[in-house]
Amino acid sequence: MDKVTYNGMTFVPYIKESTIQGRITEIAAQITNDYSGLRPLFLCVLTGAFPFAADLFRSVGIDAEISFIRLKSYEGTSTTGKVKEVMGLTENLEGRDVIVIEDIVDTGTTIKELVEDLKAKGTASVKVASLLFKPESLLHDVKPDYTGFSIPSKFIIGFGLDLDGLARNLRDIYVLEEK
Numbered sequence: 001m002d003k004v005t006y007n008g009m010t011f012v013p014y015i016k017e018s019t020i021q022g023r024i025t026e027i028a029a030q031i032t033n034d035y036s037g038l039r040p041l042f043l044c045v046l047t048g049a050f051p052f053a054a055d056l057f058r059s060v061g062i063d064a065e066i067s068f069i070r071l072k073s074y075e076g077t078s079t080t081g082k083v084k085e086v087m088g089l090t091e092n093l094e095g096r097d098v099i100v101i102e103d104i105v106d107t108g109t110t111i112k113e114l115v116e117d118l119k120a121k122g123t124a125s126v127k128v129a130s131l132l133f134k135p136e137s138l139l140h141d142v143k144p145d146y147t148g149f150s151i152p153s154k155f156i157i158g159f160g161l162d163l164d165g166l167a168r169n170l171r172d173i174y175v176l177e178e179k
């Protein structure tokens with residue numbers, strides 16, 4: 001794995017694809033066990049979560065459905081603090097067991113708003129599976145129920161995570177190089 005550069009910023013290798021896949025398999029096994037006999041609805045938060053959602057959803061061993069919502073709050077490497085719904089939900093969520101799939105919980109702003117919204121829609125339960133979690137960046141009292149990797153508060157890209165729309169197609173995860 002070599003360094004990569006986007007918009008003049010250099011990123012160094014951080015988490016390998018094989019390590020990511022191994023962790024996704026473990027989370028899928030946990031979900032398979034926790035939701036046995038239920039038919040959960042996975043809700044993928046576009047855009048960043050799509051590679052994680054595809055791999056996680058295909059690894060669970062129970063009947064399940066998947067749907068998508070598109071939320072946006074980041075510009076460059078920082079949050080705007082405002083979560084914009086770019087594409088909404090069409091499903092009736094009443095009585096459903098929902099598992100939100102996120103690529104990252106950073107300040108927690110996106111997940112806090114989304115989970116509150118989903119609970120207000122009459123869901124039976126709402127849990128969050130996030131590939132990455134930055135506990136030291138949290139601005140709200142939230143925490144994923146299933147976490148791939150807890151990481152320090154550094155900007156990362158790859159495996160769905162972007163810098164202004166780029167780098168989502170990297171198979172591995174990279175972190176911004178320290179100067």
Ligand SMILES: O=P(O)(O)OC[C@H]1O[C@H](OP(=O)(O)OP(=O)(O)O)[C@H](O)[C@@H]1O
Binds near residue numbers: 049072074108110162
């Ligand atoms: O915990 P937070 O500080 O709210 O950050 C997490 C959110 O930020 C990213 O989305 P972004 O707005 O960059 O949209 P994207 O998925 O289209 O890249 C990521 O996919 C999460 O949804």
Ligand code: HPA
Binds near residue numbers: 154161
């Ligand atoms: O570290 C990050 N990288 C890319 N997108 C993000 N959205 C929240 N945090 C991040």
